[in-house]
Amino acid sequence: MEFLVRTTNNLPADTPEERRRELLQAERARAAELREAGLLKKLWRVPGTRSSIGWYEARDATELHEALSSLAFFPWVDIVVEPLAQHPQER
Amino acid sequence: MEFLVRTTNNLPADTPEERRRELLQAERARAAELREAGLLKKLWRVPGTRSSIGWYEARDATELHEALSSLAFFPWVDIVVEPLAQHPQER
Amino acid sequence: MEFLVRTTNNLPADTPEERRRELLQAERARAAELREAGLLKKLWRVPGTRSSIGWYEARDATELHEALSSLAFFPWVDIVVEPLAQHPQER
Amino acid sequence: MEFLVRTTNNLPADTPEERRRELLQAERARAAELREAGLLKKLWRVPGTRSSIGWYEARDATELHEALSSLAFFPWVDIVVEPLAQHPQER
Amino acid sequence: MEFLVRTTNNLPADTPEERRRELLQAERARAAELREAGLLKKLWRVPGTRSSIGWYEARDATELHEALSSLAFFPWVDIVVEPLAQHPQER
Amino acid sequence: MEFLVRTTNNLPADTPEERRRELLQAERARAAELREAGLLKKLWRVPGTRSSIGWYEARDATELHEALSSLAFFPWVDIVVEPLAQHPQER
Amino acid sequence: MEFLVRTTNNLPADTPEERRRELLQAERARAAELREAGLLKKLWRVPGTRSSIGWYEARDATELHEALSSLAFFPWVDIVVEPLAQHPQER
Amino acid sequence: MEFLVRTTNNLPADTPEERRRELLQAERARAAELREAGLLKKLWRVPGTRSSIGWYEARDATELHEALSSLAFFPWVDIVVEPLAQHPQER
Amino acid sequence: MEFLVRTTNNLPADTPEERRRELLQAERARAAELREAGLLKKLWRVPGTRSSIGWYEARDATELHEALSSLAFFPWVDIVVEPLAQHPQER
Amino acid sequence: MEFLVRTTNNLPADTPEERRRELLQAERARAAELREAGLLKKLWRVPGTRSSIGWYEARDATELHEALSSLAFFPWVDIVVEPLAQHPQER
Numbered sequence: 025m026e027f028l029v030r031t032t033n034n035l036p037a038d039t040p041e042e043r044r045r046e047l048l049q050a051e052r053a054r055a056a057e058l059r060e061a062g063l064l065k066k067l068w069r070v071p072g073t074r075s076s077i078g079w080y081e082a083r084d085a086t087e088l089h090e091a092l093s094s095l096a097f098f099p100w101v102d103i104v105v106e107p108l109a110q111h112p113q114e115r
Numbered sequence: 116m117e118f119l120v121r122t123t124n125n126l127p128a129d130t131p132e133e134r135r136r137e138l139l140q141a142e143r144a145r146a147a148e149l150r151e152a153g154l155l156k157k158l159w160r161v162p163g164t165r166s167s168i169g170w171y172e173a174r175d176a177t178e179l180h181e182a183l184s185s186l187a188f189f190p191w192v193d194i195v196v197e198p199l200a201q202h203p204q205e206r
Numbered sequence: 207m208e209f210l211v212r213t214t215n216n217l218p219a220d221t222p223e224e225r226r227r228e229l230l231q232a233e234r235a236r237a238a239e240l241r242e243a244g245l246l247k248k249l250w251r252v253p254g255t256r257s258s259i260g261w262y263e264a265r266d267a268t269e270l271h272e273a274l275s276s277l278a279f280f281p282w283v284d285i286v287v288e289p290l291a292q293h294p295q296e297r
Numbered sequence: 298m299e300f301l302v303r304t305t306n307n308l309p310a311d312t313p314e315e316r317r318r319e320l321l322q323a324e325r326a327r328a329a330e331l332r333e334a335g336l337l338k339k340l341w342r343v344p345g346t347r348s349s350i351g352w353y354e355a356r357d358a359t360e361l362h363e364a365l366s367s368l369a370f371f372p373w374v375d376i377v378v379e380p381l382a383q384h385p386q387e388r
Numbered sequence: 389m390e391f392l393v394r395t396t397n398n399l400p401a402d403t404p405e406e407r408r409r410e411l412l413q414a415e416r417a418r419a420a421e422l423r424e425a426g427l428l429k430k431l432w433r434v435p436g437t438r439s440s441i442g443w444y445e446a447r448d449a450t451e452l453h454e455a456l457s458s459l460a461f462f463p464w465v466d467i468v469v470e471p472l473a474q475h476p477q478e479r
Numbered sequence: 480m481e482f483l484v485r486t487t488n489n490l491p492a493d494t495p496e497e498r499r500r501e502l503l504q505a506e507r508a509r510a511a512e513l514r515e516a517g518l519l520k521k522l523w524r525v526p527g528t529r530s531s532i533g534w535y536e537a538r539d540a541t542e543l544h545e546a547l548s549s550l551a552f553f554p555w556v557d558i559v560v561e562p563l564a565q566h567p568q569e570r
Numbered sequence: 571m572e573f574l575v576r577t578t579n580n581l582p583a584d585t586p587e588e589r590r591r592e593l594l595q596a597e598r599a600r601a602a603e604l605r606e607a608g609l610l611k612k613l614w615r616v617p618g619t620r621s622s623i624g625w626y627e628a629r630d631a632t633e634l635h636e637a638l639s640s641l642a643f644f645p646w647v648d649i650v651v652e653p654l655a656q657h658p659q660e661r
Numbered sequence: 662m663e664f665l666v667r668t669t670n671n672l673p674a675d676t677p678e679e680r681r682r683e684l685l686q687a688e689r690a691r692a693a694e695l696r697e698a699g700l701l702k703k704l705w706r707v708p709g710t711r712s713s714i715g716w717y718e719a720r721d722a723t724e725l726h727e728a729l730s731s732l733a734f735f736p737w738v739d740i741v742v743e744p745l746a747q748h749p750q751e752r
Numbered sequence: 753m754e755f756l757v758r759t760t761n762n763l764p765a766d767t768p769e770e771r772r773r774e775l776l777q778a779e780r781a782r783a784a785e786l787r788e789a790g791l792l793k794k795l796w797r798v799p800g801t802r803s804s805i806g807w808y809e810a811r812d813a814t815e816l817h818e819a820l821s822s823l824a825f826f827p828w829v830d831i832v833v834e835p836l837a838q839h840p841q842e843r
Numbered sequence: 844m845e846f847l848v849r850t851t852n853n854l855p856a857d858t859p860e861e862r863r864r865e866l867l868q869a870e871r872a873r874a875a876e877l878r879e880a881g882l883l884k885k886l887w888r889v890p891g892t893r894s895s896i897g898w899y900e901a902r903d904a905t906e907l908h909e910a911l912s913s914l915a916f917f918p919w920v921d922i923v924v925e926p927l928a929q930h931p932q933e934r
Contacts, residue, residue, distance in 0.1 A: 105253045267299075383432070524722075526664075649709030
């Protein structure tokens, strides 16, 4: 099943640069694994923000939640998940 | 996969009573079939309104959409679908 | 009477892990008691978040409030309670 | 159980005056019965509008819904029902 | 003149328990005085929250403001005041 | 007591010009009477709209409601009334 | 440049079936042309609604607008266009 | 003084094409006059909609209102006007 | 040109009383100067809050901004400025 | 492609004055470079706030994002980017 996932990163602006890089690195490593597993299909940046919009595919919302909550920035993000159905024109 | 489905019925107030009953009957018949198929698990009425909240289970959002769009009132409703993941306390 | 209870957990991200586990354990213990008492019927996780949606049944909103405010995370949560009426199709 | 009921009357402005009076009379008659039955405790007018705020008491949301949906203007209103718990200062 | 007053208490969750009790005691004492003076007529708890809905009566919004801003929790609350007109059915 | 009254005029765009002028004339006549009575103190136009913001003074919200509902456009308007308290700097 | 396009179809529910099919056919034909031209990359259905979310790519917002306003349902839709920037993880 | 003017055109979709063109022509003629007078400085189209964003300059909001309300589509539009102050970097 | 200015004061609740009084004094002194200069015409208190609604008159939004940003509480406030046009009934 | 960029500056009010000036200087220097490069065309101040509205032109949203995220205040701002299409009247 496909999902549109809108993630807003609220990591405080005064987080020490080193800690931020450390988290960023862990986030990218985990995201690469999710791509590998076919869960994460595409990411876009919302211009002017630290937010992203992701196109995900998972067995169900439970598997999606486990993937999203395994990302390094999870404790500092606000996420809105939208379920996507197949459009008739895509059949 | 489980979903919470919030349905607001906007059938115009001046719809002839006979037509309204006809639609209501067709809606109930189809809803019974969806129950039979295990898609529709529970319905609640939002007090003071013609809206309902439904607990559904479907293979994915595409199957859910086909079920919802097969209901008689579909052309007159506003629907918001929320994906539900399993809560750790339910394992 | 039935209620839909939407709980958003705002425990600060930098809460020491040990304190978070302590609260989580107390929360689960109390939730189990509420299940036992028939108040808490079902919990779902809103995917990508630390929020939950609960299906509760209580004598009235006062009993529900006492149950919700007895949970360990109560000082850090935002809760929205929706009253549910019986749907005609459930009679 | 107590409820706060916010009712917005959307009867079209060009409804014939006679029909409007007929509905108003039926609404008042039914409201008087609900008072009699102890369901409707107090009504206020939201100034500058055709909306009202009502303080109701009912066994549960199902009984409240039956009362509200029995009112003459029901097909033309938008209603928001808020559950009320007893405040500690009222014990 | 009557008002509906919605109060959300934002006292930080990590406020020392002793300080919270001290404020709560002062709040209750002052609320009792407002009842005595006929300003505060009824309080309800919004279930699952630290918010309340109050039915107040005051000469005007200035007297109401003086009453509300004299309560102990005032520096930590968000308040929305709604003016209430007499409903025709209450005459 | 003082109020800020925000009025949005939803008279349908295809209302016959003659009918619109008739209502406008009645509205102005009644508004002049409200000024005379000291109820209506000042009116502003929200630029680019058919909405207005009015500064009113009335004994209470009931008197204000009677004034507002006596205006010719009342059946076609949406009104939001805000109660105003005296500011300390105005004493 | 990439865009996320959210389209809500407000074609009145009582539109004659034949007219609706005619529009639907023209819409699909035009959508196929936009795919051919590389503008329309992917369409999803928002479950339970007649809305869609589209992933588009165009030289700029002007070219996108010309494409969207050339679709048959354009006079009856509400569209929200979101600009998308490339995500660092996609480089 | 400068303003940002957001205009949403709600001309019904089923307006006869001839009438629509007539209004459009009158709108463009009047807009050209406003440009000529230095009131209208720049117009953008909100992609996917019939809305526009305009950069206007007028003596004050009263002059702006007279200009906007003189446009042919005025009876069918929703307009939001935002006042703009000079930015320090533009001095 | 006239403006309606809605100011919400977010000075943290735990600001030392002495600092708060110091700021309040400076705020009042500057407000008196703005009255003197004809910029600030009237202030109201939004009951139950630390917010105010002000009726201002300035050459344009730039002059208004300079006045508002010169007030002592400016770093801690949220301000919404609404432009006001002259109402036909005020001519 | 043209964009409307709404920037709200949330730099904490208690930021040391020296640090604030340092950031402001860096922000202005970088903004001047963006003007030079033709990206930043015009800035307005939203009166009464620390927010701005900018008219930008960039190859696409990716180039715009790189420009905006290179500004000194970026870690402390909320930005909303709106894509602009050419209006027919500007051709």
